[in-house]
Amino acid sequence: MLIVLPPSETKADGGDGAPLDLDRLSFPELNPVRHEIAEALLALDDATMREVLKISEKLGGEIAANRRLWTSPTMPAIRRYTGVLYDALDADTLDAAALSRLAVGSALFGIVRATDPIPRYRLSAGSKIPDPGTAKAPTMKARWGGGITAALKGVAPVEGPVVDLRSGAYLALGPQPGAITVRVESLREDGTRKVVSHFNKHYKGILARSLALTGHDLGPGTGIDEVADVAGTTGLTVEVTGRSSLTLVV
Template sequence: MLVLLPPSETKAPGGDGAPLDLAALSAAELTPVRTELVESLVELSGDVPAARAALGLSAKQDAEIARNAALWSAPTLPALQRYTGVLYDALDVGSLSRAQRGRADRRLAVGSALFGLVGAGDRIPAYRLSAGSALPGLPTLRSLWKPALGPVLAGFEGLVVDLRSGSYAALAPVPGAVTVSVLSERADGTRAVVSHFNKTHKGRLARLLATTTAEPSDVGALRRLLRRAGLHVEHDGGTALTLVVPAE
């Protein structure tokens, strides 16, 4: 099973690993696109006003541009420690046992605008690049990633659970992947799309999928696994699941 997570705009600072080695990342066939994007970001960082415009940043966020300028020399962290925010707080990898962390490292991967895909344990520096960014002189990120990343994801043998947000899923869709939407249900039975706590619920779901000893092979088996864990999951056909949670 492969569980695809969205990245976060916020990143933990610093690190204790050697500088970025693109060839050491998962899916080495993505190295040419990764190299092009890293070099483009580093070059762009030399023109701060242009970098602000391309990345949608304000002057108060110039530290993000400085991070990009140091991509080749900055220390690295494993991806699951680099990304921060609501989803990763709920995933809480720091509390996993050694065996659970081993399963998480094998099963979890993060969609990235800069790296395409990073394994849970892949060491990366802090950076700033979003799926909707447009870098000067380059095609759209979707145009760059879809022909390179699409075959990598399509070639995975096993169940793929795609928890990426829409803009990251669009970089390289995965045919046949299970997707999960989250709805809240009020006491009167009415439902609404979860917005604020969506990432929290997906982080908890990712934690469950990362640590279970089960190995679901299809959407039906996945639904049964989630229901045994006490989750209210609906399946109306196809590969889409709906996680129904009580209204906050």
């Protein structure tokens, strides 16, 4: 099983790993696009980068971080990303087996595994970076084409189902037909339900942690019912609501 998380806009500083080396990242077939995006980003002057990435004056450190993309220290991706989902995931308490089941979608790197070493950076799925020397500014979706989808397609036959927790914008960069998606709903006192928005990431972090820590074999051939059953053994209420969709009821 591979659980694909959304990235976060907020990222931890520092790191003690060697500078970014694309050859050390998982899914090496994505490296040409990774390099192309990185170089297009670094070709921007500060004013254009601020405009393209919608960076306010007080967030000048984000520009500086991008400038040091190839030279700053790295840390495992699962520690680089921060925020509500990652707080709930509590990756520092996960063992190696659990970490091996986690990956993160990314505008810059496409998809990386939890332990892949990456630097701090600023780039989102909605960004449009001009190509150096041209007036064209392709969307991230156009830049990635079918690359992320193809990379994920090779996972299930080897590792089992893909549980895709990416948000809409990052799903669009590389949709994976057949991947298990999750909707979070809260149960009201009158028995009706409503979609959870504000705490959506928190509950997805809890679900990701529960699935990553499972001792059950969720390898090739595992169906969505088995994934739901395993989540249920951890105390979560998870319903199968479609051929490849689950609903987490909170």
